[in-house]
Amino acid sequence: MTELALSRGSLDRDRLLRLLQDYGVYAGVLVLLLFNFAFTPHFVSTENFRTQAVQVAPVLIVALGMALAIGTEGVDLSVGSVMALATSLLSLYLGYGPWIAALTAVIGGIVVGVANGALIAFVGVQPIVATLALMVAGRGLALVLLPQLKDVRDPGLASLGSGDVLGVPYLVLIAAVLAVLVAFVMRRTTFGRQVLAIGDSRPAARLAGLPVRRVLIVVYVCSGALAAIAGVLATARLTASDPTSLGNLMELSAITAVVVGGTPLTGGRVRIGGTVAGAVLIQLLTTTLIKHDLPPSWTQIAQAVVIVLAVYAARERGRR
């Protein structure tokens, strides 16, 4: 790709920016990987890669739902609270067996998604406010259901959290399957096209006869369900339910992953591959800083700079 740009004249600024926006996140991941290969001791080990992948899985799953919401020119701030709600429901219903409990948790996420979607699609509330209300209420509800941290002792969930197939942890496998699924839906199905059309222009989509309201509700239901799945998986990995802190600031991490991955906040375009790479990039960035003994304060400042740069790159396309 770079060669192509050079042959057409490297001064073509628009083209370069476009390349940066489309492939910048992959380049970023590559640079960070190379840097770590060269300068971080004990980075190249199966164990380390496993840890990184397991850590990134929940963020990635939440970011997939967020990408859909952002694709419709919306946003879902309630995802962190949905994770907390899921972990509360999971440990409340664990007595009925892990599958029923996990199912209940996901249903909880779907209910929140329906509420979000109904507020946005039928009442016409802006996504940021509607999901803000559910974010506040959802976290409260999670704490009402389960006031404090509780150990989750269940062999089924424990194996889900720490087991693996051929060395690949279940968590990573599930995240990968969901990413492929969402990518397929966005690329190959009518629903995916409708999401993009609505994100491009809601009035135009409505005039073209698309079921705008139904699509919006399904999008927020997907986002809620994916966040709940992430909550279940995170609980399984931690073998504890902690509704106070689970999913805190998750909405920010997810939005960052989506935006860094090249999905514009203005809707009409969703990049699932970029979102995956965006989540990995943030994870690698944090790891790199931590492994080189830089304090958390630096990690946060670095993350802030990356967000602004990513949005700046995305802006150029929007303006052309």
Place this chain on the structure above:
Amino acid sequence: MTTQTEEAGMPADTASPKDDDPGRTNRSERLSALAQQHGALVTLVIAMAVASLSFDTFLTGDNLENMALSSAFLAVVALGMTFVIITGGIDLSVGSLFALGGVLAAWGSQYGTVVALLLPLAVCGLIGLVNGVLIAHVRLAPFIVTLAAMLGARGILLAITDEGSKTYLVDKDSFFATLGQGSLLGIGVPVWITVALFVLGAVVLRGTRFGQYVYAVGGNEDAGALMGAPVARTKISVYTLSGLCAGLAGALNAAWLVSGVTILGSGMELEAISAVVIGGTLLSGGFGFISGSLVGVLLLKVIQNVINQIGSLDSAYQQVVSGAFLAVVVVAQTWLGRRRRVL
């Protein structure tokens, strides 16, 4: 970004035939305007009446004073937020700036009151200015810029406090501490400052050219620009103002607590936004008022106080009630706003 397109998409699907009757629309428009302006106030009065009838401890001097004090800091943050939201923007960085302002003030208090006040104002105002420039000139979405500022400010806070492990203390006998702890005519100094700032804010928004620009930018940016409103300058000013308010609130809070507590302020941006929205200001911009935000803050604090009074209820219920309340207000607003917009 999001807000404007939402707005643009609204009228087409909301026009219903019965709104064609001019007499009826006029009356219902006036009614809905009244409801939007004073709905929060009426709810506040009802909530306080119910609370004082239900709990003997509610309408006591101590309890009211506590509520007023704990409202004061959030109210100052909400004041800046109101300006930002009327321009159609949003500022998510205020919670971090509140904490950062508190820590800076506590650190600066060892060099005197002037430093303790000016340092947080300077730093938080500067961060607000950077937000404003990125939003107005580089044209990035307010939501994402201030999100980055929220992370960045929290990072700076951690960096100057040894990763959050160091708490700077304020000398209890210093003049700076009396700004938080002192009282005048039986009412705490922070409450006086807050009231003064709200009067000032209302005068600026209602009575000055800058206030008109704020409404013009929020109502319709392009139209505002065509009418000669300095759009970029107005936007930069409101984000700077919001940063200043958050920094000042943090400094006052540090004076009240006589220390710079590092873990404060997370989730405060949501509380402030909720208060402003409950107070009747539209998140789509162009419509709102300062007094409403004060009422919104008080309402949130009354809900919190009542839930604490019930005692048997976990404090988590407060979040459920606040969230549900916010949803109800937003639904009502959207419904009222529709009828107004149809005209």
